[in-house]
């Protein structure tokens with residue numbers, strides 16, 4: 547007695563693909579548009595569902611319809627799935643080579659069904675085409691810089707399935723010629739069930755990839771100010787705390803620049819809130835241009851910003867602050883708004899972030915009191 551009937555596996559796999567098409571479709575509607583590829587994955591699953599049904603209908607439909615076109619649909623589904631992954635990673639798909647591959651496979655499948663009927667010929671054609679599509683899909687994911695668990699799992703599933711396809715190709719040279727797609731031979735059962743598992747596991751790992759991406763985007767949103775894209779106050783607190791611990795461990799110095807735009811209220815009153823917003827965004831751009839890659843910039847309040855400069859002495863911080871002051875005072879296409887800056891460094895062993903911040907704040911107050919558009923040291 548056979549434990550597994552290939553036709554049942556194909557029917558189950560086809561129904562599962564139909565369900566996954568619905569899941570991807572719902573996710574596409576719910577997820578932010580920044581997460582691309584879900585639409586393609588949904589279409590791919592739908593194509594697997596139709597292709598699988600055609601495959602399972604073998605015997606009830608003429609062979610010329612059920613065999614070559616079901617293989618063509620499965621290959622088309624694999625390509626559309628790959629296209630979805632390309633879009634997910636923000637890479638523009640280049641369909642031409644795959645269109646050639648799919649058409650060639652269809653012609654060969656028709657040839658080995660109608661002109662020169664050969665199960666081996668059909669199987670070898672589909673194995674090679676599928677191995678190329680699965681393999682290229684896996685290779686593409688491995689080329690991406692992000693090595694998340696979801697990405698690696700997807701690449702692993704696709705890579706293993708590509709190898710199984712190649713192994714199946716090799717076994718066509720050793721098995722009896724009367725075998726067919728619905729044969730219950732061990733190699734055929736492994737082949738059919740591995741394909742069904744590949745589709746299921748691909749769906750799971752693709753959902754994992756999108757969830758990881760969504761979490762990363764949410765994290766980014768949570769730690770950035772939506773107007774200026776500077777870091778939030780809470781995140782700056784965290785970064786400054788850990789930088790201070792590092793300084794204490796290695797004996798480094800760090801500097802905080804507390805910056806406040808001068809008479810910013812006037813900009814709003816004279817030019818309107820929207821111009822005021824643009825001035826804030828431009829200000830952040832100017833500061834970022836003056837900072838190094840390892841420096842961090844956060845928005846502390848309305849027009850108040852804090853820069854963290856790791857491994858920076860008081861003199862170096864003063865030079866950076868001077869640069870920022872000068873670039874703000876230069877005329878440009880937005881209303882000019884100068885800045886006052888208070889500087890403090892981790893001068894005492896018992897310093898905490900709050901104590902350095904309080905000194906930077908007091909220095910800023912001093913800069914304002916001394917006439918604005920200037921820097922002051924704690």
Ligand SMILES: Nc1nc2c(ncn2[C@@H]2O[C@H](COP(=O)(O)OP(=O)(O)OP(=O)(O)O)[C@@H](O)[C@H]2O)c(=O)[nH]1
Nearest residue numbers: 806807808809810811812814819820822823848849
């Ligand atoms: N356009 C805009 N204005 C903001 C935003 N956040 C805070 N403000 C404005 O910033 C102004 C800050 O005004 P004040 O605290 O009086 O400070 P100032 O006018 O800069 O004066 P000094 O700091 O003493 O030089 C207020 O008018 C706030 O409404 C924002 O996101 N966009």
